[in-house]
Amino acid sequence: MNYTSTFDPDIVLKVENLDITYRLAYAGMDSLRNVFIKALSNPVKLLFREKNQLELLKGLSFELKKGERLGLLGVNGAGKTSLCRTIAGMHGKTPNIHLRGVVRAIFETSVVVQPELSGIENAKILTNLIFHNHSRNDREEIVKDAVEFSELNEFIYTPFKHYSKGMKARLFLSIISARPSDLLIMDEVFSGADTFFNEKISKRVEDMIHDSGAVIFISHHNDLIEKVCNRVIVLDDKKIAFDGPTSDGLEYYLSKTQGPAF
Template sequence: MKDYAIEVNHVSMLFHLNKERVDNAKEYFIRLVTRKLSYTEFWALKDVSFKVEKGDRVGIMGFNGAGKSTLLKTIAGVLKPTMGSVRVSGVIAPMLELGAGFDMNYSGKENIYLYGATMGFSRKFIEEKYDEIVDFAELGEFIDAPLKSYSSGMKSRLGFAIATAVKPDVLILDEVLSVGDAAFKDKSEQRILDMMEDGVTVLFVSHSTDRVRKICNKAIILTKGQIVANGEVNEICDMYTEMVNSK
């Protein structure tokens, strides 16, 4: 029996789409009485199953609205699937959007502790990594300034530094390799490549077949919430290029 890092078993995700968003009681009751409270059912994922072995780097490709982000969110534990189950073994580092847990009134230093805590790290762990994070984010004396005075590049650098401070078993990347300026971009790519050498399992969402070929060894194509292809990276990337051209 093989050792799997991620097991996705028959995952389906149903969304109720309203024509308009009903978020106040008046609207709700009017619609309830006039029976206009009808939804359009939309399956963002339909019976998706796949397994990722430890150390595999899987590229997830698909057109807009194919369900890539929904799939990542179910694996990260943010969304609970309507049907099916997801099992992840080990520490998972979701980098869906860097800096989502920041507080703008807090200083950089305070945010390191807050963001680390949001990712489920202990205080001791963050203290150990603190210098490394500040160093990597290249914030220098700005670390004590409130975050609202930071540039967006500084924020994402800090977010990236904290998120990758942990040595995760599973890394989820949603096209976030482009962080900061060119120099920092190289540095962050290098860090992710280092992690891969250490045998981290990677899920990488991208539209760029070049990137996927460079980073991944396996790939999946999602179309309308279903897996249409799953296999070796070059084979799948060729298929994807063909799909794009024939569209």
């Protein structure tokens, strides 16, 4: 991953001929699930691939400009989350990705950082990880605001291992939505949050999206894609199958997923 100022100043992200390949020994459960999905769709191709290699995406190229809200669509196993994690730098640096500014990514809102610690202690850990480039005073303010916004009340002092999925989502979303960024990546951001909190967090997340430079948004809810995004990319068969306006992208995706070809 390169942080560069040599390309168009309106471009926040530039991906050039990107391949994502996992060694199965280190791929984890999600990648093994992908193997089974690909085996069902094309068993011969999987049989003759390079041993212990899982090729998720091949030759991807696209740009993301300021003001763009990109919805990323594809069936389970298409590589959406892997692409976003690679862009966020979670799989190490790659020369195929060029970024400008601060990238902030939200994955798995019910994540457990330290299950034995309390909610407030985990809030501090998460804030230090996510907002490491902010001042100490600002991080303390983020924790204070997130605890109040989450409305967990006395449960904030309860060990995280006793939290429900919705409670974890409340705390994590309250933290991550505290500040905008140059590139914001959101993967199933509302997953796990209860109905009441979803209504409350929606406005806050909308404000964060509006104030961020560019957004990559993953959701299985097409109404959210339509509401949040002004552009859609559909991933299929390791490549970009569609890149264009949101309404056209949703129509294309639905036509493929509802038929035998996808």
